Amino acid sequence: MHGGYHPKITASFLVVAVVALLVGQPSAAQTTSADDGGSSISPDPERYRETVSLLASDAMEGRRVGTPGGWKAIGFMETKFRQAGLLPPEKLGGYLQPYEHDWHGKTDAANVVGFLPGTDPVLRGEVVIVSAHHDHLGRNTGSGCPDGRHGDRIHPGANDNASGSAAMLELAFALSSRANELKRTVLFLSVDGEECGCTGAKHYVYEDPVFALEDTVYVLNIDQIGEDAWLEKHRKPRRVDHGADCEVDGEVFARRGIKAATLVGHNSHYHSPEDTVGHMDFPEAMKVVDRALELVWNAAQAPSDQAAVTRGEP
Ligand SMILES: [Zn+2]
Numbered sequence: 086m087h088g089g090y091h092p093k094i095t096a097s098f099l100v101v102a103v104v105a106l107l108v109g110q111p112s113a114a115q116t117t118s119a120d121d122g123g124s125s126i127s128p129d130p131e132r133y134r135e136t137v138s139l140l141a142s143d144a145m146e147g148r149r150v151g152t153p154g155g156w157k158a159i160g161f162m163e164t165k166f167r168q169a170g171l172l173p174p175e176k177l178g179g180y181l182q183p184y185e186h187d188w189h190g191k192t193d194a195a196n197v198v199g200f201l202p203g204t205d206p207v208l209r210g211e212v213v214i215v216s217a218h219h220d221h222l223g224r225n226t227g228s229g230c231p232d233g234r235h236g237d238r239i240h241p242g243a244n245d246n247a248s249g250s251a252a253m254l255e256l257a258f259a260l261s262s263r264a265n266e267l268k269r270t271v272l273f274l275s276v277d278g279e280e281c282g283c284t285g286a287k288h289y290v291y292e293d294p295v296f297a298l299e300d301t302v303y304v305l306n307i308d309q310i311g312e313d314a315w316l317e318k319h320r321k322p323r324r325v326d327h328g329a330d331c332e333v334d335g336e337v338f339a340r341r342g343i344k345a346a347t348l349v350g351h352n353s354h355y356h357s358p359e360d361t362v363g364h365m366d367f368p369e370a371m372k373v374v375d376r377a378l379e380l381v382w383n384a385a386q387a388p389s390d391q392a393a394v395t396r397g398e399p
């Protein structure tokens with residue numbers, strides 16, 4: 086049950102939401118018809134390709150946590166969250182959730198967090214999270230992440246995980262264009278430090294959940310959808326605990342007993358400097374974006390959280 090406590094989503098929040106939507110006009114708020122649910126909200130393939138290309142560009146230097154390129158990626162995601170009309174959580178005082186990355190070495194890091202408030206009087210107290218990690222390996226040198234395999238070449242990480250970050254942004258733009266219909270609150274979490282111990286997801290879950298975890302009914306994590314991808318549902322543990330390590334951010338939530346799944350795929354150039362935009366299968370990735378949108382839309386709209394995770398899945 087998701088009893089007494091609800092996130093503080095008040096009338097003033099909703100006013101801010103409306104203003105934010107008016108100011109930050111989604112650039113491609115496409116709706117083909119009004120009455121057929123999530124499938125009528127169209128992600129934008131051109132914008133998707135552009136986003137992946139920017140995140141994987143040399144200017145971002147592989148987006149390693151704590152590096153100048155990593156901070157460029159954070160700034161980029163923050164800008165896009167604002168453009169999409171997402172609200173910054175009040176408790177963070179902005180979109181950034183800074184934390185100290187501490188995994189075989191310390192550095193400053195930050196998640197980027199924004200949300201769309203639900204509008205149903207009851208269900209808006211429940212939260213659906215879309216997450217994707219923006220960090221990658223950078224030049225693959227230094228402490229704190231896997232290193233040494235490919236010298237100091239930039240690892241652009243187009244598939245891992247510019248593909249997922251760009252997908253999350255497409256969901257943000259698309260859902261923002263239908264924000265007045267969303268029943269549950271949808272929170273977008275651009276995660277730092279995934280490549281090095283999932284520190285960003287752990288920070289959110291263990292140190293600073295923006296909305297109470299007991300109100301979080303579903304997490305859809307997106308990580309590497311640039312070749313072909315499937316939905317992997319994470320098992321809940323018999324005993325809820327930290328877990329020593331992690332494979333993907335979705336697991337971090339699942340270990341706390343939250344329903345979580347990751348859209349994840351193959352990567353023929355996994356953790357290699359060859360993980361480039363040229364190796365992305367964009368038409369395939371867009372199919373996954375559509376599926377992600379359907380999953381999240383259904384999770385946000387379903388009458389109960391049980392239904393939320395079963396509807397919309399093939
Ligand atoms: Zn990844």
Ligand SMILES: [Zn+2]
Pocket residue numbers: 245280356
């Ligand atoms: Zn990786």
